[in-house]
Amino acid sequence: MSASEQKKKPVRWHIAVFLAPAVLIYTAIMILPLFGTLQLSLFREVDQSQVFVGFDNFRILFGDPRWSESFWNALFNNTWFFIIHMLVQNPLGILFAALLSSPKLRFSVFYRTAIFVPTILSFVIVGFAWKLILSPLWGIAPDMLDAVGLKSLFAPWLGKTEYALTTLSLISVWQFIGIPMMLIYAALLSIPDEVLEAAECDGITGMSQFWKIKLPLVLPSIGIISILTFVGNFNAFDLIYTTQGALAGPDYATDILGTFLYRTFFGFQLQIGDPNMGSTIASVMFLIILAGVSLYLFGIQTRLRRYQF
Amino acid sequence: MKSTSLKGLLLASTLLCSIGYAQAQDAELTIESWRNDDLEIWQSKLIPAFEAKHPGIKVKFTPSAPAEYNAVLNSKLEAGSAGDLITCRPFDASLALYEDGHLAAVTDLEGMKNFSDVAKSGWSTDDGSVQFCVPMASVIHGFIYNKDAFDELGLSVPQTEAELFAALDKIKEDGNYVPMAMGTNDQWEAATMGYQNIGPNYWKGEEGRLALIKGDQKLTDDVWVQPYETLAKWKDYLGDGFEAQTYPDSQNMFTLGRAAIYPAGSWEISGFNNLADFKMGAFPPPVRNAGDDCYISDHTDIAIGMNPKTANPEAAKAFLNWVGSEEFATLYANSLPGFFSLSNHDVKMDDALAQEFVSWRGKCNSTIRSTYQILSRGTPNLENETWNASANVIRGTEAPQDAAKRLQDGLASWYENHK
Numbered sequence: 144m145s146a147s148e149q150k151k152k153p154v155r156w157h158i159a160v161f162l163a164p165a166v167l168i169y170t171a172i173m174i175l176p177l178f179g180t181l182q183l184s185l186f187r188e189v190d191q192s193q194v195f196v197g198f199d200n201f202r203i204l205f206g207d208p209r210w211s212e213s214f215w216n217a218l219f220n221n222t223w224f225f226i227i228h229m230l231v232q233n234p235l236g237i238l239f240a241a242l243l244s245s246p247k248l249r250f251s252v253f254y255r256t257a258i259f260v261p262t263i264l265s266f267v268i269v270g271f272a273w274k275l276i277l278s279p280l281w282g283i284a285p286d287m288l289d290a291v292g293l294k295s296l297f298a299p300w301l302g303k304t305e306y307a308l309t310t311l312s313l314i315s316v317w318q319f320i321g322i323p324m325m326l327i328y329a330a331l332l333s334i335p336d337e338v339l340e341a342a343e344c345d346g347i348t349g350m351s352q353f354w355k356i357k358l359p360l361v362l363p364s365i366g367i368i369s370i371l372t373f374v375g376n377f378n379a380f381d382l383i384y385t386t387q388g389a390l391a392g393p394d395y396a397t398d399i400l401g402t403f404l405y406r407t408f409f410g411f412q413l414q415i416g417d418p419n420m421g422s423t424i425a426s427v428m429f430l431i432i433l434a435g436v437s438l439y440l441f442g443i444q445t446r447l448r449r450y451q452f
Numbered sequence: 453m454k455s456t457s458l459k460g461l462l463l464a465s466t467l468l469c470s471i472g473y474a475q476a477q478d479a480e481l482t483i484e485s486w487r488n489d490d491l492e493i494w495q496s497k498l499i500p501a502f503e504a505k506h507p508g509i510k511v512k513f514t515p516s517a518p519a520e521y522n523a524v525l526n527s528k529l530e531a532g533s534a535g536d537l538i539t540c541r542p543f544d545a546s547l548a549l550y551e552d553g554h555l556a557a558v559t560d561l562e563g564m565k566n567f568s569d570v571a572k573s574g575w576s577t578d579d580g581s582v583q584f585c586v587p588m589a590s591v592i593h594g595f596i597y598n599k600d601a602f603d604e605l606g607l608s609v610p611q612t613e614a615e616l617f618a619a620l621d622k623i624k625e626d627g628n629y630v631p632m633a634m635g636t637n638d639q640w641e642a643a644t645m646g647y648q649n650i651g652p653n654y655w656k657g658e659e660g661r662l663a664l665i666k667g668d669q670k671l672t673d674d675v676w677v678q679p680y681e682t683l684a685k686w687k688d689y690l691g692d693g694f695e696a697q698t699y700p701d702s703q704n705m706f707t708l709g710r711a712a713i714y715p716a717g718s719w720e721i722s723g724f725n726n727l728a729d730f731k732m733g734a735f736p737p738p739v740r741n742a743g744d745d746c747y748i749s750d751h752t753d754i755a756i757g758m759n760p761k762t763a764n765p766e767a768a769k770a771f772l773n774w775v776g777s778e779e780f781a782t783l784y785a786n787s788l789p790g791f792f793s794l795s796n797h798d799v800k801m802d803d804a805l806a807q808e809f810v811s812w813r814g815k816c817n818s819t820i821r822s823t824y825q826i827l828s829r830g831t832p833n834l835e836n837e838t839w840n841a842s843a844n845v846i847r848g849t850e851a852p853q854d855a856a857k858r859l860q861d862g863l864a865s866w867y868e869n870h871k
Contacts, residue, residue: 191551191552209831209832209862209865274698277696278693278696278697278701279691279692279693279694279696279697280691280693280697280701280704280705281701285693297693298693299692299693299694299695299696299697300696301637301695301696302635302636302637302693302694302695302696302697302847303695303696304849387637388519388638388639389519390639390836390839390840392636392637392638392639392840392843393636393637393639393695393843393844393847393849394840394843394844394847394849394850395840409522409523409526409527410522410523410526411519411522411523411833411836412519412522412640412833412835412836412839413541413543413544413545413823413824413828413833413835413836414828414831414833414835414836415522415526415544415545415548416522416523416526417831
């Protein structure tokens with residue numbers, strides 16, 4: 144369409160009309176609360192009224208030895224939670240997707256469904272089921288290990304400071320592995336047959352076809368999955384809360400930013416909630432996630448090579 | 453024409469509305485509570501008894517989960533959607549609600565005359581001049597044991613700490629029963645049924661508790677550290693994998709007859725009576741040396757107050773007065789054996805186990821949990837830290853002295869009397 148053809152562009156109202164519901168709803172339930180939280184973190188309650196204190200809450204969070212110890216512990220645990228997901232969930236997801244997309248595999252629909260089903264379960268069910276499976280009293284894990292003569296390997300994993308977080312991370316991996324699998328699977332299916340046939344003509348088959356042709360083509364999907372994992376993990380809360388409670392035992396070994404925020408904001412048992420410090424933690428979580436996402440968007444995604452067919 | 457019919461319609465609708473309103477003149481009261489275990493008892497016994505005496509008042513009992521209650525209640529109160537009657541946790545949690553204007557003063561209520569000052573202490577301002585909740589019940593700590601197992605092994609009820617450990621050794625040696633049913637997964641049992649259960653015998657109940665509040669004693673003093681040293685010895689008598697054993701796990705373990713001794717609070721009685729098919733007995737925390745005075749934790753646990761924003765203040769007051777009556781005290785203590793009335797009425801109880809618990813009030817000195825009054829006002833919160841420390845000590849991951857020092861440092865960081 145050239146400019147000479149159309150002198151006066153009509154106002155395209157329909158764009159605004161179609162965008163309005165999403166913009167309004169998103170603003171009301173996401174953007175306003177976000178700014179509300181940021182604002183709350185700059186205040187403190189003194190004698191039952193909110194007083195502006197600038198960044199003093201942040202100074203306490205990072206400067207006070209008790210607050211900062213809890214914060215760094217939660218951040219470290221959260222990072223470990225994320226590392227386990229990146230090392231286990233995503234490679235396994237890619238592996239499952241690659242296996243599923245192989246035309247020789249039988250019962251692939253069954254496997255696909257079975258692996259994806261935990262994703263749609265509630266955290267409460269997953270947490271409770273795994274707690275029972277791993278229970279030293281009634282669980283089937285000790286019995287199953289006993290049956291193969293490896294009872295000595297069993298430990299009350301969820302109750303030991305050194306294992307609890309890794310165990311919970313793996314439970315979370317079990318639950319969510321369906322997401323990367325499905326995304327990669329979809330990406331693998333969208334690779335045109337011509338490309339693969341051309342590769343076969345050049346003698347690239349089997350494993351080397353996967354490494355040299357398929358993997359580079361699904362890299363953008365892997366990038367998206369990584370960032371989804373990052374955001375999901377640093378917002379995680381439910382699984383830890385349902386299995387270990389708000390105190391994130393044993394000895395805060397499974398305390399992540401989400402549970403730390405919950406405990407601070409809403410209070411726990413005799414501890415009365417502190418919405419201002421809670422918002423401070425929430426704001427720091429927001430900044431961490433924002434930084435991670437920005438790093439990905441500007442640092443990595445722009446450099447990913449895309450292929451068009 | 454059109455406008456008159458519209459007016460007629462509007463008029464009719466207002467009339468209909470007002471008729472609907474007139475019919476709904478029954479005052480409705482909603483009770484906020486964390487006792488979701490008691491839902492059935494409230495619905496089938498307590499509420500019908502009240503409604504029979506007060507026609508025109510309808511009561512709804514709407515509990516939430518115990519661990520979430522404080523958070524849920526605070527949010528509801530802030531949002532103005534909380535019920536008319538509010539079940540009160542003892543001490544600071546409720547005091548804070550009163551100070552924020554979320555609980556009305558009940559000092560002048562007729563029903564309050566039936567309670568002693570000690571009973572009211574959990575829900576009074578620091579100077580004791582204003583009460584904001586009507587006391588309902590206290591809970592007593594001790595140990596419940598499997599009588600059949602004790603008979604089978606020829607054990608007698610331990611009076612001293614040495615006898616308790618001797619009994620535990622014997623049960624362990626026999627191997628048929630897990631000596632003690634407790635886990636550290638949920639943390640609070642370690643503190644509540646462990647530390648606060650055996651502790652009063654060390655710090656001499658009220659004497660030590662008040663000295664700690666005044667700042668005359670410190671958590672690093674022997675009487676506060678030694679209970680941790682005793683707790684550390686419990687580790688060897690707990691079940692395999694106790695680190696991941698939850699509170700319901702422990703309850704099941706005991707009621708299924710797999711364990712011999714259960715460090716308990718009296719609130720377990722009604723549940724255990726329903727589940728256990730063996731005879732049960734109870735003993736107070738054993739004293740350290742034969743002949744010592746005994747101390748028990750008789751903790752003012754539960755009360756009920758009024759939301760000042762209630763639409764039916766008169767109905768709410770009628771309910772609170774009824775909570776102070778002898779009828780309520782008898783009904784409550786007997787429907788929920790293990791929750792002992794705090795009122796001055798002479799309440800008859802039928803349950804043998806409950807009678808055993810309450811009989812200790814006669815021979816031992818009563819105190820309340822050491823961390824509840826004043827000491828859990830700051831950050832870090834002493835009660836929550838005590839959960840963590842007790843669980844660590846039982847798991848053996850923190851030495852008693854280190855745990856005590858950590859708690860003392862935390863307390864001293866905000867509490868004037870300890871600075």
